[in-house]
Amino acid sequence: MEEGSFGLGVIDESRSAETVLSDSVVITQLDKIVAWGRKYSFFLYPFVTACCGMEFMSVAGPRYDIDRFGAALPRFSPRQADLLMVVGTISHKQAPILVKVYNQMTEPKWVFAFGSCVVSGGMYNNYATVQGIDSLIPVDVYVPGCPPRPEIVLDGLIKLQEKVETNPNTMMVKGIATVGEADDRKIT
Amino acid sequence: MEKQTIGKSLDSAAGMNNQKNIENNKNNSSVVINRVTDKFSDSKLIIYAHSLLGDDTIVVQPAEIINVMQFLRYDKLLTFDMMIDLTVVDYLGNQQIHPYLSDLRARFEVVYHLYSIDKNHRLRVKAPLMEENAFINSITGIWGGANWFEREAWDLYGIVFQGHPNLRRILLYEEFEGHPLRKEYSKTKRQPLIGPRN
Numbered sequence: 001m002e003e004g005s006f007g008l009g010v011i012d013e014s015r016s017a018e019t020v021l022s023d024s025v026v027i028t029q030l031d032k033i034v035a036w037g038r039k040y041s042f043f044l045y046p047f048v049t050a051c052c053g054m055e056f057m058s059v060a061g062p063r064y065d066i067d068r069f070g071a072a073l074p075r076f077s078p079r080q081a082d083l084l085m086v087v088g089t090i091s092h093k094q095a096p097i098l099v100k101v102y103n104q105m106t107e108p109k110w111v112f113a114f115g116s117c118v119v120s121g122g123m124y125n126n127y128a129t130v131q132g133i134d135s136l137i138p139v140d141v142y143v144p145g146c147p148p149r150p151e152i153v154l155d156g157l158i159k160l161q162e163k164v165e166t167n168p169n170t171m172m173v174k175g176i177a178t179v180g181e182a183d184d185r186k187i188t
Numbered sequence: 189m190e191k192q193t194i195g196k197s198l199d200s201a202a203g204m205n206n207q208k209n210i211e212n213n214k215n216n217s218s219v220v221i222n223r224v225t226d227k228f229s230d231s232k233l234i235i236y237a238h239s240l241l242g243d244d245t246i247v248v249q250p251a252e253i254i255n256v257m258q259f260l261r262y263d264k265l266l267t268f269d270m271m272i273d274l275t276v277v278d279y280l281g282n283q284q285i286h287p288y289l290s291d292l293r294a295r296f297e298v299v300y301h302l303y304s305i306d307k308n309h310r311l312r313v314k315a316p317l318m319e320e321n322a323f324i325n326s327i328t329g330i331w332g333g334a335n336w337f338e339r340e341a342w343d344l345y346g347i348v349f350q351g352h353p354n355l356r357r358i359l360l361y362e363e364f365e366g367h368p369l370r371k372e373y374s375k376t377k378r379q380p381l382i383g384p385r386n
Contacts, residue, residue: 127368
């Protein structure tokens with residue numbers, strides 16, 4: 001083989017990739033470029049159950065426009081989504097449905113708790129209401145408010161973007177939510 | 189609807205003497221109340237009637253609810269063609285609010301709100317029920333719209349509507365035990381399908 005061809009012989013500094021391609025390319029790590037892409041292309045699944053849905057429509061509409069953050073394309077199949085937006089009160093009757101939807105989403109996936117009811121049960125502390133969905137599935141961002149203003153939703157979305165970009169844990173596989181039959185565990 | 193005065197208190201009109209109650213309230217009654225009380229004047233069917241604040245109300249014997257409702261629905265002068273609402277009140281420990289409840293040893297009261305689109309008048313019909321006999325005939329044969337209301341009343345209060353075509357829970361899940369809006373249901377009792385009992 002001819003001397004000086006790629007992969008053999010003496011390394012010629014003037015012919016290294018950085019030198020040859022100069023400003024035409026940016027050298028990075030695969031994890032970083034993938035996280036950067038994910039951060040600006042959330043495919044969200046709107047799990048809308050209650051009045052917070054009106055505020056979600058507001059933040060998704062042209063005035064506040066989550067498309068500016070690359071999160072405007074709702075997918076109505078959990079198989080195609082990577083951001084589960086839980087918007088509105090979750091009742092005990094709906095809890096198994098929520099967990100099923102979460103488990104059907106492909107990795108990597110994130111959960112956005114939209115509104116006080118989703119975060120903690122809100123003003124409903126009664127026989128019907130789940131006291132915060134983090135007792136069922138892992139939650140990445142908590143956005144309180146009854147309903148939350150669009151500004152705080154956008155703030156939560158930006159925080160989630162930061163988390164996706166910087167937190168290596170978000171690159172890890174979360175697995176299925178291991179919620180079984182009703183038990184007597186207390187949330188403290 | 190004629191103008192009403194708030195002359196008579198509930199206490200003065202209540203008691204076991206039904207005929208007397210109806211007579212006492214005639215001065216304070218409307219066209220609708222007069223029509224109903226005249227129709228059933230020779231029976232003990234109407235326990236109590238008033239028109240306080242312009243809200244026509246009759247309290248009827250629960251066993252006769254179908255007779256009363258049939259008359260209210262199909263009478264030419266009343267034609268209550270729309271059932272607005274059906275709900276239940278649990279008076280556990282508060283029966284003294286309405287003396288007729290104490291007299292009947294009733295705990296629940298099924299409350300119907302009726303409206304006539306044709307005549308533009310309204311009527312509230314109440315049927316007191318004892319705890320051990322918490323059942324009443326279904327009115328789905330008269331107003332089909334009562335179907336889901338009666339299922340809700342069964343779901344949350346445990347009132348049995350006899351003759352209902354499909355009397356099962358409508359809001360809660362089948363696994364739920366008890367009826368959560370009854371006063372004896374503990375406000376801290378939880379029975380989730382999955383997850384912690386928080």
